[in-house]
Amino acid sequence: MSRPRKCRRVNSLPVFVRFRPQGIPLRRVKRVILSLDEFEAIRLADYEGLEHAAASERMNISRPTFTRLIEAAHGKMAQALVEGAALIIEGGAVAVEGDFCRCPRCGAAREHRRGGHHERCGYCGTEHDCNDTQPAT
Ligand SMILES: [Zn+2]
Numbered sequence: 001m002s003r004p005r006k007c008r009r010v011n012s013l014p015v016f017v018r019f020r021p022q023g024i025p026l027r028r029v030k031r032v033i034l035s036l037d038e039f040e041a042i043r044l045a046d047y048e049g050l051e052h053a054a055a056s057e058r059m060n061i062s063r064p065t066f067t068r069l070i071e072a073a074h075g076k077m078a079q080a081l082v083e084g085a086a087l088i089i090e091g092g093a094v095a096v097e098g099d100f101c102r103c104p105r106c107g108a109a110r111e112h113r114r115g116g117h118h119e120r121c122g123y124c125g126t127e128h129d130c131n132d133t134q135p136a137t
Contacts, residue, residue: 007060007093007094007095008037008040008059008060008061008069008092008093008094008095009058009059009060009094009095009097010036010037010040010059010094010095010096010097011040011058011097011098012040012043012098013036013096013100013109014036014039014089014109015108015109015110015123016106016107016108016109017088017089017090017107017109018086018087018088018089018107019080019086019087019088020086020087021084021086026086029084029085029086030083030084030085030086031085031086031087031088032076032077032079032080032083032085032086032087032088033076033088033089033090033091034073034076034077034087034088034089034090035089035090035091035092035094036089036090036091036092036094036096037059037069037092037093037094038069038070038072038073038076038092039073039089040059040094041055041059041066041069041070041073042070042073042074042077044058044059045066045070046070052066052067052070055070098111099111099112100112103121103123103124103126103128104126104128105121105124105126105128106121106123106124106126108121108122108123108124110122
């Protein structure tokens with residue numbers, strides 16, 4: 001029996017979770033699935049520029065585990081680019097810190113604001129009430 005995977009701490013969600021070649025329906029392209037913990041590894045190391053040791057601490061995992069995670073993530077991103085596949089970000093053994101919601105029109109994620117705020121989506125411009133939107137995870 002395999003050991004249960006420890007949840008990886010994630011502090012942020014991707015703004016959008018589906019990327020595909022322009023003009024081709026998602027159903028017609030190969031899909032590469034990037035997990036939320038792989039996305040977080042890329043965000044911390046490649047986007048924020050953290051060393052692997054610091055990034056692994058932020059995710060509450062060992063450094064060798066972080067290195068395996070980001071190597072897998074790089075491989076998947078390379079596969080999507082080289083093969084012209086869609087990149088879908090979903091799943092993974094993660095514990096998301098924070099409260100996020102998604103725009104009902106375009107699906108953009110952002111931090112959830114409680115208390116009946118009427119907000120304009122920064123991506124598509126749709127106005128909506130945070131209280132009416134679904135949690136992002
Ligand atoms: Zn939107």
